[in-house]
Amino acid sequence: MPSKPIPGSSGDVITTLPSAYTPHAATGLLHLPRFLAKCRYVKEHGALPPSYAKNYKRGCDRFLSQHLGVQPAEVEKIVLESATEAEIDARLKQLLPADVRAAAWNRRYVQMGMTTAGREFIREALTAMGCADRADEIRSVPDLIEFDEGRIE
Numbered sequence: 001m002p003s004k005p006i007p008g009s010s011g012d013v014i015t016t017l018p019s020a021y022t023p024h025a026a027t028g029l030l031h032l033p034r035f036l037a038k039c040r041y042v043k044e045h046g047a048l049p050p051s052y053a054k055n056y057k058r059g060c061d062r063f064l065s066q067h068l069g070v071q072p073a074e075v076e077k078i079v080l081e082s083a084t085e086a087e088i089d090a091r092l093k094q095l096l097p098a099d100v101r102a103a104a105w106n107r108r109y110v111q112m113g114m115t116t117a118g119r120e121f122i123r124e125a126l127t128a129m130g131c132a133d134r135a136d137e138i139r140s141v142p143d144l145i146e147f148d149e150g151r152i153e
Contacts, residue, residue, distance in 0.1 A: 002137070002153075006130035010148050011051025014041065019151055020142035021110075026089055028102035030109045030142070035061045035072075036088070039079035060112070060141065067105045068096055112141040 017037045024032035038056055041048055048056050055061065057072035065072045078091045113122050122144055123135045129148070131138075138147050146152045 003131040003133050004153070005148060009129045010125070012049035013149055014049065014052060015149050017041075017149065020145040023102075023106070026093070027096065027100045028106070029064065029100055030106045031060050031064050034145075035064060035075060036079055039076045042076070043080050060109070063112075064105065064109075067108070068100060070095055110140055110142055113144065114140055 018033040020034060021030060022033050023030055024036075038048060038052060038061070041052075042056070047053060057065075057076065061072050061075075065075060074095060075092070078088055078095065082088045082091060112118065118141070119135075122138060122141070123132065125144055126132055126134050126138060126147075131147075134147070138144050138152070143152060
């Protein structure tokens, strides 16, 4: 039987964030729904748990922002200042480029962690979670996110 993460091994887990593989409805961009949800969490709770705060506006959030030519803080500001989802969508439409190059970003995103250094990062993370036996199955950073949040058994 394949191993499962040791409870608490990666810190607090927010299971209500969207899947890493859920595209943003208006743009088709993967990861954008997660970034927006983390911003909403900060708006509602004041901060993310430390396990998420360490990569908030860094990691995939920053890589996506760089792809779009915006700063992560600009996206966060939109969520923090907006009263409705419609307002968030309208302000994002103004901020983001007309062509978000979703296919290029999505391809890059789903391949994160597939380099030699990336595979080592994933192996280290899985070992810390007590799941070193899953290294051949968890092949990318989005897979690692899904595994940690319980969407890959």
